[in-house]
Amino acid sequence: MNITSTIHHTARARAGVPLALGRQHPKAAYQQTDLAALAKYFILLMLRNVTSDGYVIEDPANPGQYSVPGCIIAAPSFPSNTPGVDQDYVYNWVRDAAITAIEIAAADLPATPGGGVPSLTDYVSFARLCQSNAHPTLGHACFTVAGQPRPWTEQNDGPAIQSLALLQAYPQLDAATQAIARQVIETNISYLLGAYQQPTTNLWEEHEGLSFFARSVQLRCFREVAANSYGIGVAANVPTAIAWLENALQDHWNGSYYVTMLAPGAGPGVSIVSGDLGYDPNIDIISACVYGAVPTTDTRLLATAARLRSQWADPNSNSFYPINGTDQARGIGPLLGRYPGDTYDGDVAHPVAGGHPWALCTCNFAELYYRLANDVDHAGKVPLDSLSEDFFAQVGVTSTTSIADASAALRNAGDAMLRAVVYHSDRYELSEQFDGTSGYEKSVHNLTWSYASFLSAVRAKTGGSKLSGKAASKSARTSGGKK
Template sequence: MAGLDAWIAEEEAVARRNMLAAISATHLVHRRPAFGQAIRPAKGSVLASPVSAHYDPDPDYFFHWQRDTAVILGALVALIDDGVVGADGHETIADIVRFTLLLDALDGRAIVADPAFGAGVAPEVRQYLRAREELSEVHGDRVRMEPRFNPDGTLDILGWGRPQIDGVAARALVLRDYGNRYGFSEGLRRLVDDDIDFTLSHAGMESVDIWEERLCADYYTRSVQAALLEGAARDAQEHGEPARAPAYKDAADRLAALLDSHWSPERACYRAASGEGMPGDRDIDFAVVFAALHSGRETGPHSIADPHIQASFATLADIFAEDYAINRDRQAPAMGRFRGDVYQSGGAYYFSTLAAAELFYRLAALAPEDGLAATPETARFLAQAGIAPEMDTRQTASALIARGDGFFETVRAFTPDDGALSEQFDQMDGRQTSAKHLTWSYAAFLTAAAARRRAVSTLLSESMG
């Protein structure tokens, strides 16, 4: 069997190919016969999965999701940063920006005004259609609250968890950073500015959570919103628009205070939702780890270096190690979403397990004084990573990389020879379940691999120095 380095290189090529194949997949057609739809993706659309499925039993993910697109954009930028893709990568981002801007013109009122609306829908699936009243409200700002669109650029007419506002902020975080480093086109500047203005207007609003199951005061949403507005305040101050900075900063500060309120010392984690009736195991949720990663913060509260984030991760690792049969005697547990998950197989997720690896690699690339603090909250986290107080800088970084490699080894154990990654792998026997060829799974592999390269490079530089 090939060593881990060789396997990661092989799987990275598979992940890159499959992720890029889900973007601008104009050659595909997905039919939903019961709804009278034949969907051909437009250039710049991003499929959550390019596989045609109809909950038979695999779910239908042939949609352009705003949150998933933000994750895929992050992976694209990582590939550009590492020189893995060049001009084609920039053009792909430009295509996604152009497609996204076209969505702004969508208007649900035109759909419900059409006498033919619903005419081709089979009686047995009419219950899954959105209400006319709900569709008629989708225009202007409400378009950005849509979690997903048909990849041909039309509104999704099916019932789903709405409103969702995290995808806009997560997307703008990636594109703002990309534009600051590689330059802004007119369209990119307009999209980022509009996303920032939308986020400012809806900061702190309740949103359906990232698993699209409940409307709540959502930690992930608040985290990416706060990070975006913090960055917007800095940009306004540094690029000649200081009058705009106070509004961004005030909103970011309000969100930061709300984020702080999610901490539960009793549960040793940030709760994924806050408010009355939100305690318990359901609220110990891997979404808080995604929040730290996707917000891009490296230091300070709610960053990957926050002792409370690290404590949250340790709590989650213990839960999944205990709950999943596939984790028996496994050094780095396969990670899921939350205890008691029943969606599809309710199993481990490739993107969660890969995010665990990315967390440790990103910490390894930080200076120890920035990334780790020996506090009562972090004791379990450090112990899980095999980090002891007497370790020097190099030993600590090596331990963090080894911990990340452990999660990659777990993914490797449940990846077939062809490298295909679905959404889940079963918690009892490890077989792949749920949506096949999940684009987020491939993107998570790519960002974890990129983070590993940076961590190893940092360690080598320190050793040579």
């Protein structure tokens, strides 16, 4: 938050106001934010939710029980400690932890002499602990800070995205930890080969069915394991699983958008969720691109994305967030939510109609823009057809737009979304949600996934697998670590 805003505004969600200098009207501070530089600070904020030998968390639901190194909590939120927010997020969700571990690996943190990156070494050990304790299946989604299963749902995207995180971290691990990582991955793959065709609980932990997100992440996992050069065993039926999932993802298309959750046996495009609940279009389709195998150039994906943006950014939409109208005048946004019928308020446990935008949803969409811009530059063409024309029209791209201008428009759209997240942050700290009317932060504070999604988007913006800049350190491989 800049000094002008700190002095003149008590509102925590404001991060700078343009000042008129004579007749000049310079850009507001929030329109000039160096997103890549800010990402380095967000790494530090994210790491506050990662435990180690020297940073221990007491389980607020079980006093006297302390965290094991490598636990990544979703957020430091517990009702008695966070007045006004009736949520307990002091747990390790397999998916959230894996997404965070991917960003830790991408941050190029320093390794110990002759060893690996400590936070990644701890993560691998904690992943093995949770895997060994998982019950009733290896798809169990949530664990205590001590690595014990918490009563929760089975979510079969978890083992897949955890395996992807371990593959990302692998070069920064010492030899002993690499052996553990291989074992965890091979166990995950064995489980997934028996589960990938089955229904599972979805990304938002609300419905069970055939999940587009889970299938996309599983497909990417199988592909990357099949191509690995680390000595990780590849079962003979992995190619069969890859082919099956490639076909299964096509079944989610209903002629207008990808349906998030299919009803088993009901045929292509038939949702398991009643239409009056407003569960589609669902932002987890975008997350399936960010974390899974759906390419950015899939024009069915882009058709879905266009509907997602318009339902929260178009004033004529019943799901329109008023803050997006205000932010449009600032040249930032829009902020995006999960799905049009969302009733999860975040501050309270009971359903509240209306829904609100989420930081991670907005950052995932921004990443789609950045990655698509990169793909357009690389291919030298824009994937513009009758399905994707609305998506490109939203950022001012038509059939006559040059390649350079099209990729620039996409990057500018991504920047506007990330700058809205920064503008409405609480002195750069990110909550789970923003109020759809006022823009103020709401729900749990310091959501780990919010930071991770911002970091992932910035990596896509800069076109690299790691965050650029002098702050990056040598990896274990170049610091004397064993491979």
